Amino acid sequence: MNILIVGSGGREHAIAASVAKSPKADKIYCAPGNAGIGQIAECVPIGAMEFEKIVAFAKEKEIDLTIVGMDDPLVGGLVDEMEAAGLRVFGPRKNAAILEGSKAFSKDLMKKYHIPTAAYENFDDPKKALAYLEQAKMPVVLKADGLALGKGVLICNTPAEAREGVRTIMEDKKFGAAGNRMVIEEFMTGREVSVLSFVDGKTIRIMSSAQDHKRALDGDQGLNTGGMGTFSPSPFYTEEVDAFCRKYIYQATVDAMAAEGRPFKGVIFFGLMLTPDGPRVLEYNARFGDPEAQVVLPRMKNDMIEVAEACIDGRLDQIDLQFEDNAAVCVVLASQGYPVSYEKGFAIDGLERFEEAEGYYCFHAGTKQDGERIVTNGGRVLGITAKGADLKEARANAYKAAEWVSFDNKYMRSDIGKAIDEMPARE
Numbered sequence: 184m185n186i187l188i189v190g191s192g193g194r195e196h197a198i199a200a201s202v203a204k205s206p207k208a209d210k211i212y213c214a215p216g217n218a219g220i221g222q223i224a225e226c227v228p229i230g231a232m233e234f235e236k237i238v239a240f241a242k243e244k245e246i247d248l249t250i251v252g253m254d255d256p257l258v259g260g261l262v263d264e265m266e267a268a269g270l271r272v273f274g275p276r277k278n279a280a281i282l283e284g285s286k287a288f289s290k291d292l293m294k295k296y297h298i299p300t301a302a303y304e305n306f307d308d309p310k311k312a313l314a315y316l317e318q319a320k321m322p323v324v325l326k327a328d329g330l331a332l333g334k335g336v337l338i339c340n341t342p343a344e345a346r347e348g349v350r351t352i353m354e355d356k357k358f359g360a361a362g363n364r365m366v367i368e369e370f371m372t373g374r375e376v377s378v379l380s381f382v383d384g385k386t387i388r389i390m391s392s393a394q395d396h397k398r399a400l401d402g403d404q405g406l407n408t409g410g411m412g413t414f415s416p417s418p419f420y421t422e423e424v425d426a427f428c429r430k431y432i433y434q435a436t437v438d439a440m441a442a443e444g445r446p447f448k449g450v451i452f453f454g455l456m457l458t459p460d461g462p463r464v465l466e467y468n469a470r471f472g473d474p475e476a477q478v479v480l481p482r483m484k485n486d487m488i489e490v491a492e493a494c495i496d497g498r499l500d501q502i503d504l505q506f507e508d509n510a511a512v513c514v515v516l517a518s519q520g521y522p523v524s525y526e527k528g529f530a531i532d533g534l535e536r537f538e539e540a541e542g543y544y545c546f547h548a549g550t551k552q553d554g555e556r557i558v559t560n561g562g563r564v565l566g567i568t569a570k571g572a573d574l575k576e577a578r579a580n581a582y583k584a585a586e587w588v589s590f591d592n593k594y595m596r597s598d599i600g601k602a603i604d605e606m607p608a609r610e
Contacts (some may be wrong), residue, residue, distance in 0.1 A: 190252030194473035219547025258284035329361030385500035392420035413597030521562030
């Protein structure tokens with residue numbers, strides 16, 4: 184089969200690596216890809232939002248399956264365009280990708296179908312939002328309605344911070360058009376857990392849990408980022424939590440989307456908060472998380488192409504989704520100054536160490552080929568992932584491997600998965 188992957192980050196590298204393990208994969212392309220993806224696929228200079236070019240390329244190269252990794256093309260309707268051209272594509276259509284594309288839509292969906300989430304109100308007028316905040320209990324969470332690269336969420340502890348947050352999102356438009364509407368949500372406390380799932384419109388299959396670290400600095404300080412590291416599975420995602428979520432959240436979401444005439448096929452990412460009152464949905468994403476994919480996909484035993492095709496054809500109920508009985512940790516190597524400002528173009532050394540290292544992965548996010556060298560080309564540069572018998576071992580392995588790589592202005596958090604250091608070793 185000829186496979187096309189749409190995207191250019193660490194998530195797409197993890198998808199490409201998973202696809203490359205399939206005996207069904209003959210030729211893999213990626214649009215636009217990056218230097219790491221280019222080692223296992225042919226990268227083509229087509230942007231993820233250049234729909235006409237993607238469709239034309241898929242026809243020209245007789246692509247049998249396209250996997251859309253990124254949120255923007257999914258929300259923008261790439262799947263619809265490809266299907267209209269008679270092409271097979273893995274991912275939700277535009278009317279289903281709204282689950283991520285509009286936080287107001289997803290919150291209204293959860294309210295209508297009684298899916299546990301935080302109390303909230305939607306606003307498209309900053310004056311009404313400010314009036315609401317006058318009587319709101321602090322802290323509150325302000326969310327830009329649309330896509331904002333994982334950064335359009337502000338936690339406000341005081342009324343002054345909340346008022347400034349409204350100005351930032353709705354008036355100054357720091358997150359662009361994503362801030363035309365805004366959700367004001369009650370602040371929930373507890374541990375965050377990410378759960379990815381495959382969906383075929385009616386059936387859902389749950390992947391291994393994970394936990395992301397969004398803040399730029401150690402101790403969960405600094406600005407929100409696209410993710411500075413993650414681990415899988417989450418020790419806080421217990422059998423009791425799983426049973427609750429399967430009963431009240433997972434299938435309920437799939438059924439709700441179908442009932443709304445928006446059948447969802449692809450990957451639903453459930454961002455959960457494990458509150459004292461039980462699990463609640465923080466957010467939905469309509470694709471693999473990044474960097475969650477980098478710790479979940481290396482542990483998946485199934486053939487990625489087989490699972491994707493089962494989702495497209497509505498026969499996911501025939502798939503027995505299985506994961507290795509181990510753990511994985513990903514540490515993101517970023518450019519100093521991310522997510523605000525940073526320099527690019529620095530040569531990266533040490534990548535060859537991963538070619539022969541079993542259980543170690545170097546997923547490229549912001550890199551490009553510059554002649555014979557691979558250089559930095561983004562804020563998040565590499566995702567260093569390692570497996571271990573348990574989370575403690577995987578974390579030690581990931582940080583060991585992170586030292587194999589060097590480039591100017593390299594920065595990483597030193598406490599990814601630190602909470603698991605205090606956990607007892609696996610017997």
